[in-house]
Amino acid sequence: MTRMAEAIVAEGLVKRYGSVVALDGLDLVVPEGTVMGLLGPNGAGKTTTVRVLTTLLEHDEGKATVAGLDVVADAKELRRRIGLSGQYAAVDENLTGFENLDMVGRLYHLGKKASRERARELLERFDLVDAADRPVKGYSGGMRRRLDLAGALVAKPSVLFLDEPTTGLDPRSRLGMWDVISELVAGGTTLLLTTQYLEEADRLADKIAVIDHGKVIALGTANELKDQVGGERLELTVSSAQDAELAKTALAPLAIGEIALDDRGHRLTVPVSGGADVLVDGIRRLDSESIKVLDIGLRRPTLDDVFLTLTGHAAEEKQGEQGE
């Protein structure tokens, strides 16, 4: 039975490389028209998942369908329906931007005329018109990524896979990519996005699957995941340890858990609930005790906190190891 409302279904995927288990029973469901963020450190199995779902790699156990088609049995038909943009911006340096896209169009068998028109259209959409007829060699990192993404869109795929689309980009280019991707998914494309940037998943994905050691260890919206870790916190910095003790006493009525002090004794973290009202209340209490506050703010947990809580290690811990 094919479930058309589900663009991607993976059940119990296992992939081994010798004794290394890259995927260890991964389950994933992505409804049509939504964005799923696959979040995890290097080596967690993100890229392996994308490779299995895009027919580049055959899994050892389990079952996966994309757009209702089996990734192994219907691989050929499936390739017509998907777009993939990988980690490395797989564009040909010696071809121009136009030639790159035209080549991809021809290989999707769009025909000469349609392929050229589509290439020009995409170059315009991704703000590459000026550079269209220059070899990619001279492109910036951000331009290459945009071109690579355009390549994935040539055949108007119903399901799009982006494997770490902003890894290695400078902050400005990253913001640019985010805008492009946001615009794209606003148009209704189903997207599976992998990232090691928690901020990126938060910003782009409807739902986030946190993966570690080849398994999904948590699934939900960014807010749901943050709630798993705990609610809001009031964070404040004072100028002395003495003030910190006073502040701790003053804020005790607002705390819903234990108030933490940092090592220097100048910074307090107070678990609270109630949003901005609590912040105002807290400031009043501190003011009435004449405690001088250097900095105060209400903070929701970041996905970094989520990751640390869920996996017991920080998201960046495995940085520097070889990619999956």
Next chain:
Amino acid sequence: MSAFAQALGDGAVVAKRNLIKIKRVPDLIVFSTLSPIMFVLLFAYVFGGSIAIPGMDYREFLMAGIFAQTVVFGATITGAGLADDIQKGVIDRFRSLPMARSAVLIGRTTSDLANNVIVIVVMSITGLIVGWRIHSSPLEALAGFALLLLFAYAVSWGMAIVGLMVRSPEVFNNASFIAIFPLTFIANTFVQESSLPGPLKTFAEWNPVSAVTAAARHLFGNTNPLSPVPDVWSLQHPVLMTLIWVVVFLLVFVPLAIRQYRKAVAR
């Protein structure tokens, strides 16, 4: 569209992409023609004086050998190019497209064949300058060039397997040199195989590179009237032997290369 026609069509798209690279990065073709020119000059003027081929001028003898060596080296571009494409993720992109599985390999080997044609033209001119002459009919000479290119094309498919396995152009170059130097030197390319000691002589007699060299020598009319008729079948019928090698290479390498391509992923 039949599967075969589609594979050829897709292969043409890939070949065009590779040929654009030759145009945009002319250094590649410059250096891949400079090294054979260097070989011609080195052997003609440096070693030529000490290698005596009774009955004929060494340069006449040498050229077919250098042609054979050069086209075999030209065939290694296939492996290096594929390894480079894997490393850059281009193969991942190709493999995610609904194109024929063999198309990238067909395109690659075809464009490398074009590269070899350019190199052969440049080398022929160099050879003519240092005193090499063709003594056969134009048709035979053309058959000689065609045979060299056909042989190189078949070798290309073997190089493709290695390139897809090692996945790094640097590793590929080191690996292919280890195979190619003995193949092109323990042969009749630069010396007469009859002058080699025991086991090396046997190796040289059955070495595919010897077959294509002897075939080219024969078709260019650069044979030595004084040298004895070789006592092995392979060198008595070099043209046929070369064609047999080509067929065997293609039958073995093409399916293996396609299989390796299906498994190839970037790291």
